[in-house]
Amino acid sequence: MLLLSIDTSIRGCSVAVHSDTGLLAAYDLFTDKSSSAMLTSLMRDSISHAGFELSDIDAVVVAKGPGSYTGLRVGVSTAKGLCYALDKPLIAVNTLQAMALQLAPFYPGHLFCPMIDARRMEVYAAVLDENNAFVQETQAVILTENSFENLLATNQVVFFGDGAAKCKPLFGQHANAVFPEADIKPSAKTVGQLGALAFQNAQFEDVATFEPYYLKDFMSPAQRKASTLVQ
Missing domain, CATH: 3.30.420 (Nucleotidyltransferase; domain 5)
Structure with a gap:
């Protein structure tokens, strides 16, 4: 088993690679830059440093949300694109459940x-x-x-x-x-742990129809401002 895991639930992004023996590589990068600008290079580096190529993975695991609308959209779109390109299954993990782990x-x-x-x-x-x-x-x-x-x-x-x-x-x-003193952020490390369990149980998503777990309808900045004025 070789899994590539992605979490873009909040600002920045996190990528990890897991095998049957556990965690092989991981990158957590939390900056103000766009997730989409960093994600591809982090995936490439993590797989390479683990000693594999993207074609070697058995599945892609993605944090499905809740979280940032834009971040989740970037992560899920990237994961689905990989699954289509490599003909690999998609696994989705609840962001909060992975954080608790x-x-x-x-x-x-x-x-x-x-x-x-x-x-x-x-x-x-x-x-x-x-x-x-x-x-x-x-x-x-x-x-x-x-x-x-x-x-x-x-x-x-x-x-x-x-x-x-x-x-x-x-x-x-x-x-x-x-209230722990440590700043706990979503991480692909634990997303991959839950993904490994799902992989063993063949709990895969339909790549064509899967959507992020937004939890609430998206509101643009203009819509949020209008909503505030109404209240």
């Missing part, structure tokens, strides 16, 4: 709430247990002081991702709310 080994017995900023007091969030199973499915959440209060009443919950900073003024003092 980064921290699970360090917080046994906790729940995990990865968050991606969705502007103002809204975040894309999910809650997963230490086995990476969903406790609360992916959703857009408008944060208030009462957010997650039922879970926090009986569980220690780790909040992280670029949307988690919005939580601290609201319920950051709660005894069961945990």
Whole structure:
């Protein structure tokens, strides 16, 4: 098994190569530059440094979202193009589920709430247990002081991702709310880990019809401004 994984859920991009033995190569690059401008070279370099060529891969794994509309569109379009060109299957992984996998080994017995900023007091969030199973499915959440209060009443919950900073003024003092100091971003490393499980179970997407998991309808900057004025 040889998998090429791509994550462009937020600014920048992340690429990784996994085999049956584990992670072979990875690049995480988070800059203000366009994902599309960097992604091709990162894929080429990661495969080359792992000792293979693109034609050697068995599948392409992509983070399907939620996240940045533009970023997800770039990642999914690139992944689908590779699958068409190489005649390889496509595997899609939930971005938040892959993020939770980064921290699970360090917080046994906790729940995990990865968050991606969705502007103002809204975040894309999910809650997963230490086995990476969903406790609360992916959703857009408008944060208030009462957010997650039922879970926090009986569980220690780790909040992280670029949307988690919005939580601290609201319920950051709660005894069961945990905020890691590390800046946890989406990464193709854990996208590839979940992709390997999906590959073993032949959980492939229809390349022709697959679309990113935007979670919300896209709004242009002009539309967002108009919506704000109406409110």
